[in-house]
Amino acid sequence: MNNRVRELRGERGWSQADLAAHLDVSRQTVNAIETGKYDPSLPLAFKLAKLFGLAIEAIFEPVD
């Protein structure tokens, strides 16, 4: 699963810690998602989509 989280975060000038605070998760979780260590849960994917004002499909892409 590829994602555009780092790019979208960068557009807003946010640090990983800033984004983590907005999502109410740890900074390590944001880092793990950005670096592809694991995929977010579905609820967290929805939080990201809402925060960035995008559809989940516009942020995440199943790589198969």
Next chain:
Amino acid sequence: MNNRVRELRGERGWSQADLAAHLDVSRQTVNAIETGKYDPSLPLAFKLAKLFGLAIEAIFEPVD
């Protein structure tokens, strides 16, 4: 998180076992998602969306 999986499955005349086979998961996993025991992973949500020809947002709704 509410979802329309049971409804969408019903429209196709599929059993939980049928849907599970299409998704390559166990029947118990389909049942657990339909009965709200837990949410699917993001990759499984993408599989459901693709199978039903819908956006993830059209199947799942964060209840908050």
Next chain:
DNA sequence: TTCATGTGTAAAGCTTGCTTTACATGGGCG
């Protein structure tokens, strides 16, 4: 140089997602 900030990573531990096996119930059909 010293310090703060941002990022990457690691370990231990808890919770959630998913598996296999198994049993119970209800409905329809012979």
Next chain:
DNA sequence: CGCCCATGTAAAGCAAGCTTTACACATGAA
């Protein structure tokens, strides 16, 4: 009645998501 099918649920176990604490490194500013 006896049988099949669909569904619900439970237990045990493994994998994935997320936490806290902690350390390393790079960059930029004082």
